[in-house]
Amino acid sequence: MDYKTSEPIVGPRSEDTLPASAAAAVKIVIVGGFGVGKTTMVGSVSEIRPLTTEETMTQAGVGVDDIAGVERKTETTVAMDFGRISLNEQLVLYLFGTPGQERFWFLWNGLFEGALGAVVLIDTRRLEVSFDVLGRLEERGVPFVVAINAFPGAPDHPVGRLRAALDLPDSVPIVDCDARDRASSRDTLLSLVRYLQHLTTATPETP
Numbered sequence: 001m002d003y004k005t006s007e008p009i010v011g012p013r014s015e016d017t018l019p020a021s022a023a024a025a026v027k028i029v030i031v032g033g034f035g036v037g038k039t040t041m042v043g044s045v046s047e048i049r050p051l052t053t054e055e056t057m058t059q060a061g062v063g064v065d066d067i068a069g070v071e072r073k074t075e076t077t078v079a080m081d082f083g084r085i086s087l088n089e090q091l092v093l094y095l096f097g098t099p100g101q102e103r104f105w106f107l108w109n110g111l112f113e114g115a116l117g118a119v120v121l122i123d124t125r126r127l128e129v130s131f132d133v134l135g136r137l138e139e140r141g142v143p144f145v146v147a148i149n150a151f152p153g154a155p156d157h158p159v160g161r162l163r164a165a166l167d168l169p170d171s172v173p174i175v176d177c178d179a180r181d182r183a184s185s186r187d188t189l190l191s192l193v194r195y196l197q198h199l200t201t202a203t204p205e206t207p
């Protein structure tokens with residue numbers, strides 16, 4: 001058989017290779033309602049070029065997705081985002097961003113498989129887009145932290161009121177973040193990892 005000569009096979013770029021010291025890799029899901037900044041967060045924090053599956057928004061979302069506050073948004077995730085960050089020399093997080101449009105939520109099953117925890121991004125201008133997301137996450141029993149993504153003009157609710165509005169137990173951490181900012185997104189992931197560590201070391205309360 002005749003094969004055409006193609007581009008030479010190039011090895012992984014140095015940024016794509018894991019450090020030899022990496023001892024644990026953990027799958028984390030970035031989840032939230034439509035347009036809350038999931039793709040932005042994976043992109044800002046990833047140390048490898050992120051994989052995105054953004055497509056131009058179609059009429060299918062009209063009347064379904066609440067775009068108030070994100071009117072200028074033209075693209076939406078149709079499958080997943082993927083990125084990676086080494087939190088330290090041993091611990092590597094694999095990040096999977098979910099699609100926000102409800103018609104793609106069936107993909108959650110695969111994206112959550114094997115995930116140890118989740119970051120739930122919320123936009124305080126549109127809290128209602130988070131209700132179903134949180135409900136579905138609680139059903140799955142995946143531990144999560146809630147990260148308030150800073151959008152311009154977003155109401156600055158006191159944490160207690162936000163916790164009540166979202167019906168979150170006191171144990172669930174709520175943190176501020178700016179998904180566009182690498183350090184802030186990294187801090188959010190650190191909060192999740194600390195929370196996961198706390199859950200594994202905390203002794204169950206005796207009745």
Ligand SMILES: Nc1nc2c(ncn2[C@@H]2O[C@H](COP(=O)(O)OP(=O)(O)OP(=O)(O)O)[C@@H](O)[C@H]2O)c(=O)[nH]1
Pocket residue numbers: 032033034035036037038039040041070072073075076077098099100101149150151152177178179180
């Ligand atoms: N001001 C501000 N804008 C943000 C922030 N995070 C994201 N954005 C903007 O908000 C819009 C939506 O961000 P995306 O990252 O696409 O949101 P998403 O949650 O992935 O959206 P879907 O995949 O469609 O659900 C984009 O135009 C971002 O530039 C933020 O922290 N602050």
Ligand SMILES: [Mg+2]
Pocket residue numbers: 038039040076077097098099100
């Ligand atoms: Mg997205």
